[in-house]
Amino acid sequence: MRELPAYYGFWHYLGHYGLRVLVALVLAFLMLPILIIIPLSFNVEPYFSFTEGMLRLDPDAYSTRWYEQVFNDPRWILSIKNSFIVGIAAATLSTVLGTIAAVGLASPVMPFKRLITALLLSPMIVPVIIIAAGMFFFYTRFNLVGSHLGLILAHAALGIPFVIITVTATLTGFDRSLYHAAIGMGASPLKAFWDIVIPLIRPGVISGGLFAFVTSFDEVVVVLFLAGPAQRTIPRQMFSGLREQINPTILAVATMLILISIALLVTLELLRRRSERIRMGTSA
Amino acid sequence: MTATSLSKEDLGAARRALRRRKLTAFLLVAPLLVFLLFAFVAPIGSMLFRSVHNPNVADLIPDTMELMDDWDGVSLPDESLMNQFAVDLKRLANDRTSGRLAGEVNRILPGSSSVIQSTARRMRTVDDDELQQNGAALLFDAHANWQQVPIWQAIRQSGNPYTIAHYLTALDLERTPSGEIQARDGPRIYVSLYIQSLRIALFITVLTFLLGYPLAYFIANAPIRLSNILLIFVLLPFWTSLLVRTTSWIALLQTNGVVNTALMGIGLTSSPFSMLYTEFATIIAMTHILLPFMILPLYSVMKGIDPSYLRAAMSMGGKPIPAFLRIYFPMTLPGLSAGALLVFIVSVGYYITPALVGGADGQMISNLIAFHMQQSNNWPLAAALGSLLLFVILLLYWTYDRLVGTKNLSFG
Numbered sequence: 001m002r003e004l005p006a007y008y009g010f011w012h013y014l015g016h017y018g019l020r021v022l023v024a025l026v027l028a029f030l031m032l033p034i035l036i037i038i039p040l041s042f043n044v045e046p047y048f049s050f051t052e053g054m055l056r057l058d059p060d061a062y063s064t065r066w067y068e069q070v071f072n073d074p075r076w077i078l079s080i081k082n083s084f085i086v087g088i089a090a091a092t093l094s095t096v097l098g099t100i101a102a103v104g105l106a107s108p109v110m111p112f113k114r115l116i117t118a119l120l121l122s123p124m125i126v127p128v129i130i131i132a133a134g135m136f137f138f139y140t141r142f143n144l145v146g147s148h149l150g151l152i153l154a155h156a157a158l159g160i161p162f163v164i165i166t167v168t169a170t171l172t173g174f175d176r177s178l179y180h181a182a183i184g185m186g187a188s189p190l191k192a193f194w195d196i197v198i199p200l201i202r203p204g205v206i207s208g209g210l211f212a213f214v215t216s217f218d219e220v221v222v223v224l225f226l227a228g229p230a231q232r233t234i235p236r237q238m239f240s241g242l243r244e245q246i247n248p249t250i251l252a253v254a255t256m257l258i259l260i261s262i263a264l265l266v267t268l269e270l271l272r273r274r275s276e277r278i279r280m281g282t283s284a
Numbered sequence: 285m286t287a288t289s290l291s292k293e294d295l296g297a298a299r300r301a302l303r304r305r306k307l308t309a310f311l312l313v314a315p316l317l318v319f320l321l322f323a324f325v326a327p328i329g330s331m332l333f334r335s336v337h338n339p340n341v342a343d344l345i346p347d348t349m350e351l352m353d354d355w356d357g358v359s360l361p362d363e364s365l366m367n368q369f370a371v372d373l374k375r376l377a378n379d380r381t382s383g384r385l386a387g388e389v390n391r392i393l394p395g396s397s398s399v400i401q402s403t404a405r406r407m408r409t410v411d412d413d414e415l416q417q418n419g420a421a422l423l424f425d426a427h428a429n430w431q432q433v434p435i436w437q438a439i440r441q442s443g444n445p446y447t448i449a450h451y452l453t454a455l456d457l458e459r460t461p462s463g464e465i466q467a468r469d470g471p472r473i474y475v476s477l478y479i480q481s482l483r484i485a486l487f488i489t490v491l492t493f494l495l496g497y498p499l500a501y502f503i504a505n506a507p508i509r510l511s512n513i514l515l516i517f518v519l520l521p522f523w524t525s526l527l528v529r530t531t532s533w534i535a536l537l538q539t540n541g542v543v544n545t546a547l548m549g550i551g552l553t554s555s556p557f558s559m560l561y562t563e564f565a566t567i568i569a570m571t572h573i574l575l576p577f578m579i580l581p582l583y584s585v586m587k588g589i590d591p592s593y594l595r596a597a598m599s600m601g602g603k604p605i606p607a608f609l610r611i612y613f614p615m616t617l618p619g620l621s622a623g624a625l626l627v628f629i630v631s632v633g634y635y636i637t638p639a640l641v642g643g644a645d646g647q648m649i650s651n652l653i654a655f656h657m658q659q660s661n662n663w664p665l666a667a668a669l670g671s672l673l674l675f676v677i678l679l680l681y682w683t684y685d686r687l688v689g690t691k692n693l694s695f696g
Contacts, residue, residue: 023502026495026498028696030572030575031517031520031521032518033536034529036535036536036542036696037531037532040542049538093319098316100312103475104309104312104340105312109306109309110306110310111306111309119317120316121319122324123320123324125629126328126677127635128633128635129634129635129653129654129670130633131324133657134327134330135323135327137327137667138326138330157319160320189308204481218526220527224658235525235527238531240642241639243639250531254525257285257525257528258524261524261525262520262521265520265523270695279463
C-alpha cells in the first residue's frame with residue numbers, strides 16, 4: 001500500500017478510508033445481484049431462494065434439472081432459435097447500413113451533419129414503448145406484425161445508433177489520406193473503400209455489430225407488440241415466465257445469458273485493444 | 285495571392301469537386317436514411333397521427349355521420365337522422381361490431397355502452413323498411429336516453445375523425461357539451477402518473493450519482509491494473525441482459541427471497557418485509573440497471589483530469605472537502621451532466637422493470653401506455669399519452685444536446 005502524504009489530517013484519513021468502504025459497497029451492489037443468479041439456478045427445489053441444504057453445500061440440494069427442462073421445452077427451443085435468427089439478421093442489416101452511413105457522416109463536407117446525426121441517434125433516446133406502439137400502428141399496414149421480417153426491421157432500427165457511435169469513434173482515428181492516396185493511385189472509390197478503409201476500421205465495425213446484436217437479443221418491448229407466438233424470443237419468454245408462473249428454468253436461462261455477456265465483454269475488450277493498436281500504428 | 289489569382293475555370297472546377305464530395309457523402313448516408321424513414325420515423329409519425337385521428341366511429345356509421353353535419357347539436361336530432369341511425373345499428377348488431385361503437389361512445393359519455401348494446405339487440409329482429417319508417421320511435425321505445433340530447437352529442441363527438449379529445453384526457457381535462465375545456469372530476473390519474481414518472485426518474489438519477497461518483501473517482505485514480513479489473517465490474521452488469529437483472533431483483537426482493545431470508549437468518553427481523561411489487565423495488569432495480577450509464581461518462585471525464593490539481597490545493601493547506609468541491613468537482617461537470625441526463629431520459633420512459641417488479645404503486649407512464657395498447661384497446665389515448673411523453677423526452681434531449689452535445693455519448 002502507498003504511504004499516505006504527511007499533510008493528511010483527520011478529514012483526509014476519513015475520506016481515504018471512507019471512499020474505499022463506499023467503493024466496495026457499490027461494487028457489491030453492482031455485482032452481487034448478478035452473481036446470485038448462478039448458484040440459484042442449480043437449486044433442486046423450485047424456489048428463487050437458497051435452501052438450507054444449499055447453504056450447507058449439500059450436493060443433493062443442487063441439480064441441473066432446470067437446465068434439462070429448458071432444453072426439453074419446445075417453447076424455449078423455439079425462442080432461442082428466434083432470438084438468434086432475428087438478432088443476426090437485424091445486426092447484419094444495421095451494421096451494413098450503419099457503417100456505410102458512418103463513413104459518409106465522417107466526411108468534413110457532409111451537409112446537414114448535426115441534424116442527420118441527431119436523427120440517426122434518436123432510436124436510442126425515444127422510449128422503446130413509443131417506438132413499439134408506433135411500429136404496431138405502421139407495420140400493420142404492411143402485414144409486418146406477427147412476422148419475422150417486421151421484427152428484424154424493428155430491431156435493426158434500434159441497433160443503428162450503436163453502430164453509428166462505435167464506427168464513428170473508430171473513424172476519428174482513421175487517416176483519410178490513406179483513402180485519397182489509393183484513389184490517387186487509380187483505385188475506384190469502391191475498391192479503395194473495400195481494400196483500405198474496411199480493414200482499418202474492422203474492429204469498430206465488429207463491435208458495432210455486436211452492440212446491434214445485443215440490442216436485439218435483449219429487446220422485449222417491441223417483441224411484445226409485434227411478435228406472434230411463432231416469433232417468441234428469449235426475453236419475451238422470460239417476460240411471460242416472470243409474469244405468469246415463476247420457476248427456476250428462468251434462472252437457468254439467465255445464467256446462460258450471463259455467460260454469453262461475459263464472452264461478449266471479452267471479445268469487445270480484445271477488439272478495443274486491437275483498434276487502439278491500429279490507431280497507434282503498431283499493428284502487424 | 286488570394287482566390288483572385290485563380291482563373292474562372294479553376295474556381296468552377298473546385299466548386300464542382302466540392303459539390304461532388306458533398307454528394308458522395310450524402311449518398312453514403314442516404315440508404316440508411318431511407319431505411320430509418322420507413323422502419324422508425326414513419327412509425328413514430330403514425331403514432332402522432334393516431335393521437336389526433338380516430339376514424340373508428342366514422343367508419344362504423346358513415347351514413348348517420350353524414351346526416352349529423354346538418355344537425356345543430358343543441359336540440360334533438362330530426363327523425364330522418366334517427367331512422368338512419370337505427371338502420372346502421374341493426375347492421376352493426378348483425379356484423380357483431382356494435383360493441384366497438386358502444387365502447388367508443390362510452391369513452392365520451394360513460395354509461396352509453398349498455399344503452400347502445402341493448403338497443404342494438406332489439407333492432408336486430410326488426411326489418412329494414414320498418415326501421416326506415418319508424419326507427420326513431422323504436423329507439424325511444426328501446427331506451428329513454430334516446431329522447432335526450434347528450435347521447436346524440438356523444439355519438440357526434442366520437443364520430444369526428446380528428447380530435448384533440450385524447451390529449452385532453454391525457455392531461456385530465458375534458459370538453460363540456462357546450463365546448464368549453466375544464467378539469468375532469470375525480471382523481472387526476474394521468475397527470476399524477478407523469479409527475480410520478482418524473483419523480484422516480486429524478487430519484488434514480490440522484491441515487492446513481494451518489495453511488496456512481498465515488499466509484500468512478502476511485503477507478504479513474506486507481507493504478508491501471510486495478511482500474512481495468514474494476515471497470516469489468518461496471519461493464520459486466522452493463523452487458524448483462526435487462527431481463528436477467530430484473531429476474532435477480534425478483535429473486536432478491538421476494539417475500540421468501542434472498543434478502544428476507546438473510547435478514548431473518550441473522551435475526552434482524554422476525555417477519556419478512558414485502559419489498560417486491562412496490563415503488564421501492566422499481567427504484568432499486570432501475571438504479572442497479574442504470575448505474576453504468578452514470579459511471580461510464582463520469583469515468584471518461586475523470587480519467588482526463590490531472591490529479592495533481594487536487595493534490596496541489598491540499599498540500600497548500602486547502603481543506604479536503606472545500607478543495608474537492610471547488611477544484612475537482614467543477615471539472616467533472618461535463619461527465620456528470622452527460623450521465624445524469626442520460627439516466628434521467630432513459631428512466632422516464634422505462635417499461636419492463638416497473639412492469640415486472642413495480643406492483644401497483646411502482647408504475648410509470650410507459651406502463652399505462654402499454655395498458656391502453658394491449659388491455660383496454662384505447663389506442664388513440666395510448667398514442668396521445670405516448671406523444672406527450674415523446675415531447676418531454678425530446679425537450680430533455682434538446683437540452684442535453686445544447687449543454688453537452690451528443691458527441692460525448694460513448695460506451696466503455
